[in-house]
Amino acid sequence: MTNALPFPLAEAPDRDAQEAATRLFRQGADFLKGVVAMSGLPPADRMEVCFAGRSNVGKSTLINALTGRRALARASNTPGRTQEINFFTLADSHYLVDLPGYGFAKAPVAVVEKWQRLLKAYLQGRQSLRRAFVLVDARHGIKPVDEEIMALLDTAAVPFQTVLTKADKIKAADEPKLLAQVRGKLAKHPAAFPELILTSSETGAGIDTLRATIATLV
Ligand SMILES: Nc1nc2c(ncn2[C@@H]2O[C@H](COP(=O)(O)OP(=O)(O)OP(=O)(O)O)[C@@H](O)[C@H]2O)c(=O)[nH]1
Numbered sequence: 069m070t071n072a073l074p075f076p077l078a079e080a081p082d083r084d085a086q087e088a089a090t091r092l093f094r095q096g097a098d099f100l101k102g103v104v105a106m107s108g109l110p111p112a113d114r115m116e117v118c119f120a121g122r123s124n125v126g127k128s129t130l131i132n133a134l135t136g137r138r139a140l141a142r143a144s145n146t147p148g149r150t151q152e153i154n155f156f157t158l159a160d161s162h163y164l165v166d167l168p169g170y171g172f173a174k175a176p177v178a179v180v181e182k183w184q185r186l187l188k189a190y191l192q193g194r195q196s197l198r199r200a201f202v203l204v205d206a207r208h209g210i211k212p213v214d215e216e217i218m219a220l221l222d223t224a225a226v227p228f229q230t231v232l233t234k235a236d237k238i239k240a241a242d243e244p245k246l247l248a249q250v251r252g253k254l255a256k257h258p259a260a261f262p263e264l265i266l267t268s269s270e271t272g273a274g275i276d277t278l279r280a281t282i283a284t285l286v
C-alpha cells in the first residue's frame with residue numbers, strides 16, 4: 069500500500085456488487101421528464117445520480133449504455149444536443165439525470181446561458197443528489213471548464229466521480245499520460261471521489277463497473 073497511486077482506476081466489481089447491479093438495472097429505466105427550471109424538479113424522494121460534462125463528451129450515450137436502451141437519452145454528434153435536465157427513473161428507487169453539456173454548444177448564446185445557469189443551480193442545490201459523475205473525454209483530459217464545475221461541486225460539497233469516456237478512441241500507449249493529467253488536476257478537488265472509471269459506450273468497457281458503482285451507493 070505504500071506506493072498506492074492517488075485516484076486509481078476502479079477495480080472490476082466483486083460478485084455482490086455485480087449482483088446488486090443486475091438486480092437494479094434489470095428493473096428497467098424510463099424517461100420521466102425534461103426540466104427547464106428548478107421549480108420543475110421532481111420530488112427529491114430517491115437516490116439520484118447525475119451525469120455532467122462538456123458538450124459532446126458522451127453523457128446521453130453513457131446513460132443509454134448503462135440502461136441497455138439504444139435511444140432512451142437523445143444523443144447526437146451536435147454539441148448542445150441535451151438542453152434540459154432530463155430525469156430517468158431506474159427501477160422505483162433511483163433517478164439518473166442527464167444534464168446539458170457545458171462549454172462549446174451549437175445553440176444561441178442566450179439559450180446556452182439559460183441552461184448553464186440551470187445546470188449550476190441544480191448541481192449546487194439538489195438535496196437528493198448522491199453523486200455527480202463528471203465525464204471527461206479520454207482524448208482531452210480535464211479542461212479548465214471541467215475544473216470550474218469541479219470547484220463548484222467542492223463548494224457545494226457534492227461528491228463527484230470522474231468517468232473517462234470514449235476509451236475506444238485512445239491508444240493504450242496514451243493512457244498513462246491521460247491518467248497522470250487527470251490525477252494531477254483531481255488532487256486539488258476535495259469533493260473528488262478517489263477512484264476513476266474508464267469507459268467506452270462503444271465497446272462496453274467500464275459499463276459494468278459504473279452500474280455496480282451506482283447500485284452500491286448508499
Ligand atoms: N467512439 C465513441 N463515441 C462515443 C462514445 N460515447 C459517445 N460517443 C459519441 O459522441 C457523440 C456525443 O455523444 P452524446 O452522448 O450526445 O454527448 P453528450 O455529452 O450527451 O452531449 P450534449 O448533450 O450535447 O452535451 C455522439 O456522436 C456519440 O455517438 C464512446 O464511448 N465512444
Ligand SMILES: [Mg+2]
Nearest residue numbers: 127128149150
Ligand atoms: Mg446529451
